[in-house]
Amino acid sequence: MKFSSLLSSTLREVPAEAEIPSHRLMLRAGMMRKVAGGIYTYLPLGYRVLRKIMEIVRDEMDQAGAQELMLPIMQPAELWHESGRWNDYGDEMFRIQDRHGRSFCLGPTHEEIITDLVKNEVRSYRQLPLNLYQIQNKYRDEIRPRFGVMRSREFIMKDAYSFDRDQTGLNETYQRMFDAYERLFARCGLRTRAVLADPGAIGGNDTHEFMVIAESGEAEIVYCESCDYAANVEKAETRPPQLANVDTGGVPSVKDVATPGVRTIGELTAFLDASPDRMIKTLVYEADGEPVIALVRGDRELNEIKLSRALGCTLLEAASAEVVEGVTGAPVGFAGPVGLKGVRILADHEVPAIVGGITGANKADTHLVNVVYGRDFSCDEVLDLRTAVAGDPCPECGGHLQTARGIEVGQVFKLGTKYSESLGALYLDESGAERPCVMGCYGVGVTRTMAAVIEQNHDDDGIVWPVAIAPYHVDIIVIDTKSSEQMEVAHDLYESLWGAGVEAILDDRAERPGVKFKDADLIGFPIRVVVGPKSLAEGKVEVRIRATRSDDQIPLDHAVEHVCAQLESA
């Protein structure tokens, strides 16, 4: 490829909308262009990177025993009605109608389609296990697309679905896919960490997310400094406190305190000069339309995912002011558990350990002090409801938990039989009994992986591509394109490199050297070979490694060999 004919213009200035390094660099280096919010065109250089990632993914999937196929993007609504997700999936699904008014969606994921396929194709236990995957565009109408390709409305995803005879089979498949994911991301040049996660809307039980630790990550994870425990904060468990050590015997009886206009924990802390860990934060929610109350210690955050799992509800939202007033009889800001009737109350396991608590009195401008769990109020359930924070004890080993931000590049799920049962993916076992397939599903965000690689591999000058997914391995820069000698040497080198299996691009543009150097750094080719008068006078070319910025003068007849060796060792 000659640079002069490549469709790629680098930008000197950063487009205003780009916030994070990967987004800025993908635009500046001419990897992609925005078409609309969360929708991008991939230019030739960017698409070469994506193709390489996809090839690595294919290779690992094939080795893990998965078979590639291609499912439709446009999917009939009927299948989604069968699984119940036409309604459950909500506004995030793009829905369209054909000329007859029949409803379809643009696939946000493909459990329905694949399960329907297996239902029709698989009859016998002899056909199992089966692991099927595809690499395709996915469509999700994100509330807020952002960070370029990190959260976009159209993105490339590898999705795999496994069908096993039983849980044991699924466990084996899951482990095989887990291992394949670790290899696949490593081959892309990423350092990832697998963390426990919440299954969310897709359903199922066990699930791990593959996280790239990065400042710009949207997910927060906790990990233990002493053991292997790592989890998304959505999921991360907290240890219950030692209630045996709690003595509430000496607490005087409950008392009203006038707190005019004091509504928030912060205001209350200041007003009463009391520490927030003595407050009982009382939150009113609506779970599938039913009001419920959740209690956490004043200095803690309620984890809504834990709460909705505990309640088994699909829609959980903070209650409106009217509902709060209806439930508590007081304006927002003065809710408390004492004396509340006719509403389900769930408390975080730290709440019973609060000695002499402070909470709302369910009366305007009034709070209660000296509140004790068991004596002054009770709950329907006491369980883990709060969000884990740095410094918490590890739920596995009791060690110290740390927090970090991560970009989720992949996820593996044990789905179980949710979809095979609702969609009828059944098989006959050895004894002739009909049984549902036990399913797993496995996703890799291909476009997001590309961005994550840039987040982990860039410097002030631009991208530093790992060799495995670089758009080209080598950029050959001709200093003076009017010099026929330099052009000839560069062309020969170009041909020899391709002959040796090295992907080279020849920068034959009539630009000044500085422009070419800047572009080479920005685009991030792993190796740059400069053909210029200085070295050529000694029969040499200059070989520079992007990652280390090290320069070597190499005799012309050793150049190909040297470059190959450098690529090998990188």
Added chain:
RNA sequence: CGGGCUGUGGCGCAGCUUGGUCAGCGCGCUUGACUGGGGGUCAAGAGGCCGGGAGUUCAAAUCUCCCCAGCCCGACCA
């Protein structure tokens, strides 16, 4: 969807408060010259229904209303 903000040549922006030399700057692009090892210099150019519509006015990029698009902060998720 709520809150904050922005839309002016491909990109980054000024102009708007106080309507009238107001169609401007830098980068990029084209042509030529000089240059030639880290985004060079000079000269000459091309390129804009000032996001769209309606209004106010003698006069609108500038004021008013509506709409659209985008960005940031929050509630959803790979």
